[in-house]
Amino acid sequence: MLPWKHAVKRIRLSLYFTRTNILAAMEFRTSFIVQVIGMLVNDAAVAMLWYIFFQSFPGVNGWGWQDTAILMATSTLSFSFVFIFFKGAGDIAVIVRQGELDYYLAFPADVLWHVSASRSRIDAIGDALFAFGIFFLFTPVTFVTFAVFLIASLAAAGVMYGFTVVTQSLAFYTPNIEDASRDLFELLLGFSFYPQNIFTGGIRAVTIFVIPAFFTATIPHRLIAHFAWPALGVLVLAAIIAVTVAILFFRYSLRRYESGNLMVTRG
Amino acid sequence: MNARIIEVRDLRKRFRAKQKQAGLRGSFTALVRPEFREIEAVSGISFDVNPGERIAFIGPNGAGKSTTIKMLTGILTPTSGSIRCAGYDPSRERKKLAHSIGTVFGQKSQLWYHLPAVDTYELFAKIYEIPRVQYRERLGYLVEAFEIAPFLATPVRKLSLGERMRCEIVASLLHRPSILFLDEPTIGLDVVAKLGIREVIRELNEREGVTIFLTSHDAGDIESLAERTMVVNHGRLMFDGATEAFRAQFISTKTVELHLEEDTHAFACRVGTVTQKSKHSITIELAADAKSEAIEELLSYTVEHFTVRDINIFEPPMEEIIRRMYAQVPKWHTTNDRSVDTTPEPIPLIS
Amino acid sequence: MRYSKYLSVAKINVTERLHHSSNLAGRALVVMVRIWIFTTLYTATYRTIHATTIHGIDVAGIVWMLVFAQSFRQSGWPNTAAIIETEVKSGTLAYSINRPYSYLLFHFWSYFGRVGPNLLINIGSAALAGIIFVGWPSISLASAGAGLVLLAMSFVLDFFCACAIGLLAFWTEDTSAFQWLYFKGQLIFGGLVLPLALFPDALRRVAEWLPFPAMFYSPARLLVSYDGALFKWFLLMQVAWTSVAILMAVFLFRRGVRNVEMNGG
Numbered sequence: 097m098l099p100w101k102h103a104v105k106r107i108r109l110s111l112y113f114t115r116t117n118i119l120a121a122m123e124f125r126t127s128f129i130v131q132v133i134g135m136l137v138n139d140a141a142v143a144m145l146w147y148i149f150f151q152s153f154p155g156v157n158g159w160g161w162q163d164t165a166i167l168m169a170t171s172t173l174s175f176s177f178v179f180i181f182f183k184g185a186g187d188i189a190v191i192v193r194q195g196e197l198d199y200y201l202a203f204p205a206d207v208l209w210h211v212s213a214s215r216s217r218i219d220a221i222g223d224a225l226f227a228f229g230i231f232f233l234f235t236p237v238t239f240v241t242f243a244v245f246l247i248a249s250l251a252a253a254g255v256m257y258g259f260t261v262v263t264q265s266l267a268f269y270t271p272n273i274e275d276a277s278r279d280l281f282e283l284l285l286g287f288s289f290y291p292q293n294i295f296t297g298g299i300r301a302v303t304i305f306v307i308p309a310f311f312t313a314t315i316p317h318r319l320i321a322h323f324a325w326p327a328l329g330v331l332v333l334a335a336i337i338a339v340t341v342a343i344l345f346f347r348y349s350l351r352r353y354e355s356g357n358l359m360v361t362r363g
Numbered sequence: 364m365n366a367r368i369i370e371v372r373d374l375r376k377r378f379r380a381k382q383k384q385a386g387l388r389g390s391f392t393a394l395v396r397p398e399f400r401e402i403e404a405v406s407g408i409s410f411d412v413n414p415g416e417r418i419a420f421i422g423p424n425g426a427g428k429s430t431t432i433k434m435l436t437g438i439l440t441p442t443s444g445s446i447r448c449a450g451y452d453p454s455r456e457r458k459k460l461a462h463s464i465g466t467v468f469g470q471k472s473q474l475w476y477h478l479p480a481v482d483t484y485e486l487f488a489k490i491y492e493i494p495r496v497q498y499r500e501r502l503g504y505l506v507e508a509f510e511i512a513p514f515l516a517t518p519v520r521k522l523s524l525g526e527r528m529r530c531e532i533v534a535s536l537l538h539r540p541s542i543l544f545l546d547e548p549t550i551g552l553d554v555v556a557k558l559g560i561r562e563v564i565r566e567l568n569e570r571e572g573v574t575i576f577l578t579s580h581d582a583g584d585i586e587s588l589a590e591r592t593m594v595v596n597h598g599r600l601m602f603d604g605a606t607e608a609f610r611a612q613f614i615s616t617k618t619v620e621l622h623l624e625e626d627t628h629a630f631a632c633r634v635g636t637v638t639q640k641s642k643h644s645i646t647i648e649l650a651a652d653a654k655s656e657a658i659e660e661l662l663s664y665t666v667e668h669f670t671v672r673d674i675n676i677f678e679p680p681m682e683e684i685i686r687r688m689y690a691q692v693p694k695w696h697t698t699n700d701r702s703v704d705t706t707p708e709p710i711p712l713i714s
Numbered sequence: 715m716r717y718s719k720y721l722s723v724a725k726i727n728v729t730e731r732l733h734h735s736s737n738l739a740g741r742a743l744v745v746m747v748r749i750w751i752f753t754t755l756y757t758a759t760y761r762t763i764h765a766t767t768i769h770g771i772d773v774a775g776i777v778w779m780l781v782f783a784q785s786f787r788q789s790g791w792p793n794t795a796a797i798i799e800t801e802v803k804s805g806t807l808a809y810s811i812n813r814p815y816s817y818l819l820f821h822f823w824s825y826f827g828r829v830g831p832n833l834l835i836n837i838g839s840a841a842l843a844g845i846i847f848v849g850w851p852s853i854s855l856a857s858a859g860a861g862l863v864l865l866a867m868s869f870v871l872d873f874f875c876a877c878a879i880g881l882l883a884f885w886t887e888d889t890s891a892f893q894w895l896y897f898k899g900q901l902i903f904g905g906l907v908l909p910l911a912l913f914p915d916a917l918r919r920v921a922e923w924l925p926f927p928a929m930f931y932s933p934a935r936l937l938v939s940y941d942g943a944l945f946k947w948f949l950l951m952q953v954a955w956t957s958v959a960i961l962m963a964v965f966l967f968r969r970g971v972r973n974v975e976m977n978g979g
Contacts, residue, residue: 109489116486120477123518130891141898145907151914156758199473201438204461205490279740283747290751294758299750351440354378355433 110213114181117216128218135222136229139172142289143230159291163317165234170249170316171288173227177253178260179220182212185257186281188264188346189274195355208261208346241320248316248328251335255311258338259284261346268349280307288313308338367447368542368574369412369435374444376405376430376598404430406598407444414541417568417575419589419606427598428578432544435576436466449541462491465535469547472527473534474519480530481515484537491538498537505533508570509563525556529563536567542574543567549584561587582678586610613684618677619647619661624670632664643672723820724827742839745784749843752780752907769911774848775938776909781844782934783905785836786865789829790872794821795896798880799889802970818877818967825873853937860945861937867952868929874959875925881963884970899924905931922947925955 121128143165150161179186188211191197200210231237231245263277287295287309295303295314303309311334319327379399405427412418422428433439435446437453437460446453449463467473474483481502488498506512509529514522522530528548535543545564549557565588568575579585585592585606592609594602602609619635622644630637630645634657639646649657658676665671756773766772771779798821801807807817844851853861879892886892900906903926910918910927921927932948935941 123477202466204458276740294754
């Protein structure tokens with residue numbers, strides 16, 4: 097099969113998975129709505145906090161409320177891209193520990209893709225709504241910034257996905273990694289909501305090499321505020337590298353998978 | 364000439380298990396200097412399966428049964444030995460193999476819990492890349508054969524266990540596998556549902572020639588479904604032959620329980636051994652190889668001398684049969700391997 | 715020795731928490747990084763407006779306030795509201811009513827059992843970060859005393875609020891929406907990211923009436939520098955809101971239990 101045709105098929109199937117998950121979630125309408133609205137409110141609360149902050153202070157080294165609005169829009173959108181469509185990536189550690197990977201190995205499909213695509217985070221729909229809401233309400237929208245917003249968030253989602261897969265796949269090596277990988281992810285989100293220009297020197301190095309917030313937050317914000325081709329190039333390259341590393345690392349680690357049965361004695 | 368659908372040669376699987384001493388200090392030591400112990404879950408299994416066979420693959424928990432099935436289906440990679448399954452090497456050609464086999468795990472559902480089964484089928488059709496027309500035709504056939512039409516559109520969580528299991532099996536048959544692996548397909552089902560599932564599996568095998576590879580703790584499943592039985596214990600194949608032969612060789616006793624109107628102390632039939640006796644009931648163990656004459660004799664004696672309130676005839680449960688089998692041949696597997704002694708290695712719990 | 719059983723309840727929770735020490739170490743690292751980010755943020759902010767103090771508080775003071783407030787806030791974990799919600803929904807609550815102890819008191823002491831070790835570890839790691847990034851705090855005897863009083867009360871207040879939220883599960887299928895609102899209230903007005911001292915004046919005066927600053931912000935604020943008027947105000951707010959929360963929790967509990975008895979769960 098031609099590679100692009102293969103990719104199109106994958107994307108269509110991913111969407112089909114997401115649709116199925118959303119349908120399943122809608123079986124419980126109230127809970128569905130509570131989750132989506134709840135996340136929307138959650139994000140709005142964080143935004144409100146920063147709004148108050150910038151009421152007290154005119155800015156931080158020239159970074160103002162509008163910059164934070166852009167930052168939050170792109171961070172939450174890339175988050176929702178990953179977790180609406182590929183939430184399973186964030187569950188790899190649990191799935192491996194519980195031996196649930198058996199299920200995915202029985203299918204004629206790529207395991208990483210199947211695990212990732214088969215689950216969806218319903219509340220991430222709230223994040224997506226929030227992202228578009230704050231983007232249209234508080235940033236000067238043009239056709240170009242909107243296009244950049246979508247593209248940059250998508251690329252940032254690639255980096256976020258790669259980071260998630262790699263940290264979660266550590267579960268193939270040591271069983272009690274779930275909390276640690278969740279903490280690392282939380283740090284990534286943590287870095288993504290602060291004025292990015294305060295991260296210099298040591299912290300900047302950390303956001304480039306350890307917790308890739310430089311790629312999931314700093315560059316997307318900069319691109320939307322002042323577009324520049326080289327920055328876009330760097331971001332897309334980072335996304336490609338992150339996803340490739342994730343695929344290779346997962347594939348390599350999968351060889352260590354030892355299923356669940358020997359470890360759990362069931363009656 | 365090579366018509367075999369499964370070929371297994373000297374299959375072995377070793378796991379490395381981390382050892383940990385109890386307590387906080389043990390945790391710390393394990394962190395700094397982990398100690399490993401090798402456990403051989405499967406130690407040299409060989410067998411062949413012809414297309415269309417119905418096989419029961421049995422053994423106690425931790426015997427290496429699941430590990431073997433997981434290697435056959437490509438979930439685990441063998442430490443050594445070779446497997447051909449439906450013409451593929453499972454560990455190298457997992458995706459191709461997946462198109463030719465179906466798996467049903469009694470304790471793990473593959474159906475989307477909150478959605479009707481038909482939604483999962485649609486999804487599977489896409490993953491297995493089944494063309495639309497073929498899928499429709501296939502689904503129509505299976506829905507009829509398994510009689511699941513009435514609840515096809517009901518969310519799975521609202522189905523009874525028996526209904527759900529039928530839907531599970533249909534899910535694993537959509538892509539026309541040539542081998543169906545069933546792991547405890549009747550676990551937790553009531554008698555009627557069990558019978559239904561067995562019938563459907565047998566019919567499937569007869570109509571489509573699907574090879575059935577089944578594990579179960581239920582002697583009834585084995586006897587009604589499998590024409591051939593393989594027994595594994597301690598990672599070795601201890602028996603491989605016709606289920607009839609297995610019965611004849613190892614199901615050596617039948618237990619007859621009699622509940623009588625009169626006092627049992629006058630009971631004096633010399634057939635079998637009395638294992639339990641109370642005021643009005645008596646339990647007698649008969650040798651199963653003594654054909655039906657012993658039972659006949661026992662029953663006619665009883666009817667003649669007593670008023671019978673109730674009779675039960677039991678066969679020993681599978682675990683018991685395997686235990687006896689093991690006791691009968693204590694040196695079965697010690698001939699060519701130093702690593703296995705007669706006391707079974709307990710499977711360590713890894714937390 | 716009627717109360718010794720509650721002591722045992724607290725103790726078993728302490729042991730349980732200690733068993734998850736590697737888990738806590740991970741959390742501690744997250745807290746350290748967060749304090750690092752805050753130091754950078756507020757240093758840059760103060761520099762931008764060319765100020766060394768705002769309302770008498772310098773960057774170090776702000777960072778220490780956040781160190782304290784976040785450590786206090788984190789120490790109540792796992793979330794009481796969620797625990798109670800689960801028990802209400804699973805029917806465990808109805809079952810435990812027959813046990814010879816008060817349901818609310820049982821959870822109250824479980825909460826404090828968790829708070830103890832969590833507090834030590836959270837304060838330990840966050841304070842280490844504080845010392846590294848902005849130096850030792852200057853805590854006077856007065857501020858320490860006031861801070862400790864407010865701290866104890868703030869845990870009581872948080873517990874009963876969370877309790878009331880969890881008990882709402884008697885009536886709604888899912889209390890997570892209420893839990894969210896509660897946490898977000900804490901996030902915005904509880905001084906976890908932006909101390910109330912840095913709010914615009916008008917907004918601060920309104921916010922000070924809310925229960926959220928009376929929780930973990932109040933001891934954090936007083937520990938950093940003593941302010942008699944503020945201490946009295948926070949104490950007043952705590953007493954008022956705690957009374958409301960206790961009344962709510964007890965009311966919801968009684969109502970809920972009666973509902974179960976009448977409708978059979």
